[in-house]
Amino acid sequence: xxxxxxxxxxxxxxxxxxxxxxxxxxxxxxxxxxxxxxxxxxxxxxxxxxxxxxxxxxxxxxxxxxxxxxxxxxxxxxxxxxxxxxxxxxxxxxxxxxxxxxxxxxxxxxxxxxxxxx
Amino acid sequence: xxxxxxxxxxxxxxxxxxxxxxxxxxxxxxxxxxxxxxxxxxxxxxxxxxxxxxxxxxxxxxxxxxxxxxxxxxxxxxxxxxxxxxxxxxxxxxxxxxxxxxxxxxxxxxxxxxxxxxxxxxxxxxxxxxxxxxxxxxxxxxxxxxxxxxxxxxxxxxxx
Numbered sequence: 001x002x003x004x005x006x007x008x009x010x011x012x013x014x015x016x017x018x019x020x021x022x023x024x025x026x027x028x029x030x031x032x033x034x035x036x037x038x039x040x041x042x043x044x045x046x047x048x049x050x051x052x053x054x055x056x057x058x059x060x061x062x063x064x065x066x067x068x069x070x071x072x073x074x075x076x077x078x079x080x081x082x083x084x085x086x087x088x089x090x091x092x093x094x095x096x097x098x099x100x101x102x103x104x105x106x107x108x109x110x111x112x113x114x115x116x117x118x
Numbered sequence: 119x120x121x122x123x124x125x126x127x128x129x130x131x132x133x134x135x136x137x138x139x140x141x142x143x144x145x146x147x148x149x150x151x152x153x154x155x156x157x158x159x160x161x162x163x164x165x166x167x168x169x170x171x172x173x174x175x176x177x178x179x180x181x182x183x184x185x186x187x188x189x190x191x192x193x194x195x196x197x198x199x200x201x202x203x204x205x206x207x208x209x210x211x212x213x214x215x216x217x218x219x220x221x222x223x224x225x226x227x228x229x230x231x232x233x234x235x236x237x238x239x240x241x242x243x244x245x246x247x248x249x250x251x252x253x254x255x256x257x258x259x260x261x262x263x264x265x266x267x268x269x270x271x272x273x274x275x276x277x278x
Contacts, residue, residue, distance in 0.1 A: 083129075086128035087128050090128065090131075090132075090133045091126065094133055097133070100159055101135070101243070103158065104119065105119025105139060107158055111141070
């Protein structure tokens with residue numbers, strides 16, 4: 001699946017999805033294997049419906065995919081997308097440091113000019 | 119200045135950037151050690167930084183505020199973990215409340231700066247930024263996310 005990680009909308013969905021400890025836990029489990037929503041619900045002190053809502057938030061952010069197996073809904077984490085999202089965030093820190101290093105270079109050029117040719 | 123390498127590690131939540139400057143190692147170190155120089159590059163032009171505390175020694179604290187175009191003044195702090203002038207500086211960097219004290223509800227990141235001398239009067243700078251968790255990384259970004267992602271970059275740049 002191709003997901004554009006660069007739009008503000010998709011970034012918002014991802015950050016919202018990852019801002020909750022239960023959802024992060026669900027994602028980590030589902031990155032390791034496929035779980036039914038009812039199995040997931042047994043891990044947390046909350047209702048089936050509440051866990052289903054958490055899964056829906058993760059699904060909307062494209063961090064997990066859902067499929068039907070009989071009466072069960074099976075949930076699986078999307079490793080590639082999860083890593084892509086993290087890379088997209090790290091890229092913003094790269095942009096920040098590139099501009100800082102640029103400014104450092106400008107200051108150093110002034111220093112060299114002042115201390116160099118008379 | 120040229121950026122020579124960038125490595126992003128999504129598993130360990132780190133970003134490493136290498137750059138080379140045609141300048142003496144001492145001059146590059148002074149960009150950190152001299153608060154008047156530091157505040158000229160730390161924040162973007164729209165958010166100039168002012169360092170009100172600058173103690174570059176092991177365990178030392180830095181405290182700064184930035185002044186935004188609308189007069190907003192986000193605050194931040196550093197805590198120096200390791201120092202070996204002019205080669206190595208490791209510090210925590212986080213957000214502060216209005217009083218300038220670290221905001222305990224916010225995560226911080228760890229920055230590792232190392233300088234090395236290359237032949238021909240060139241100094242290489244490597245900066246590694248690490249986050250304690252994906253949630254912490256997300257928290258840093260959402261601070262500036264309210265006004266859209268593009269602005270977030272400059273705002274985040276401003277706050278950090």
